[in-house]
Amino acid sequence: MSASQKTFIATGTSSGLGFEVVKQLLEGEQAYNFILGARNTEKAEAAFEDLKYDTTKHTVTVLPLDLQSLRSVQVFTQQALATLGRNKLDYLFLAAGTIDNGEGPGPHGSQWCTGYVVNHLSQHYLLHLLRETLVGSQSRIVFVSSGSVRNVRNSDPKTLDADLKANSPAGAYSIYSASKFAGLLGAHHWRRNLPQCTIVAVSPGLVPGTGLASNMGLTMDMPDAKTVPEGAQNLLRAFTIQDFPVDPEQIFLTSWGEWWPKDVIGLSLDKQLQDKWCPSLEEIEKSEGLSA
Numbered sequence: 001m002s003a004s005q006k007t008f009i010a011t012g013t014s015s016g017l018g019f020e021v022v023k024q025l026l027e028g029e030q031a032y033n034f035i036l037g038a039r040n041t042e043k044a045e046a047a048f049e050d051l052k053y054d055t056t057k058h059t060v061t062v063l064p065l066d067l068q069s070l071r072s073v074q075v076f077t078q079q080a081l082a083t084l085g086r087n088k089l090d091y092l093f094l095a096a097g098t099i100d101n102g103e104g105p106g107p108h109g110s111q112w113c114t115g116y117v118v119n120h121l122s123q124h125y126l127l128h129l130l131r132e133t134l135v136g137s138q139s140r141i142v143f144v145s146s147g148s149v150r151n152v153r154n155s156d157p158k159t160l161d162a163d164l165k166a167n168s169p170a171g172a173y174s175i176y177s178a179s180k181f182a183g184l185l186g187a188h189h190w191r192r193n194l195p196q197c198t199i200v201a202v203s204p205g206l207v208p209g210t211g212l213a214s215n216m217g218l219t220m221d222m223p224d225a226k227t228v229p230e231g232a233q234n235l236l237r238a239f240t241i242q243d244f245p246v247d248p249e250q251i252f253l254t255s256w257g258e259w260w261p262k263d264v265i266g267l268s269l270d271k272q273l274q275d276k277w278c279p280s281l282e283e284i285e286k287s288e289g290l291s292a
Contacts, residue, residue: 011037012097012144038064068107068117074129077126092134115164127141134197135197138197140198142235181267188268203253
């Protein structure tokens, strides 16, 4: 690896906005070493090869990762760290997301629905597993969030207890909003617990051109709708922005490039609520059946 390369570990870059972010970075002047998790590694590798990027400057490694399985997260972390070696980890990019209703059992016997496991729990677990590397590297951690965090059912975080469980009666959008809200709680939690790192939650805006958005019925004729390249540009801003608010709790960067005031994200500022939905490594492994 070249000393001039910046290194990424990322989820959710096989398609949609995450793929577009990597594509745009591969087209730039800065050299990157990407370590990317994907469920279908063959398809993801082919998609990146089709970009015809400069392989003398950039490195793209695609490793198996199924965020429905926390055991897969364990294996991915081991492989990602082996690939990283002694190099600094500049960025952790958490871009994975899914939308699904709560019908049926949780993945791999989890007590939680798929939307929660993928959108928050597995990526929160990944942070635990990477913690030592993140601290040593003083990494920037970018959480891809959403304006839907404002749409927690009844504006009451207590509804998460029912909506995010396996066999939940909640609809897909309710679960998406609740799980993205949990992810924002996670961003706050890690901001408090990883002071050596820079934490940014960012919204791409309303981007109908992704598979996720099409499942929600979004269209380009909606007000403020953005193309996938425009949404990726909004996310990329989170990697370089330096004019952070004085108040450390103001961590949400909007698609307009502004920091959301605290009254907009007020429900997510409760530290007890953050810690409730951000279990420890040991708690996750015990509850998800990963303990030896």
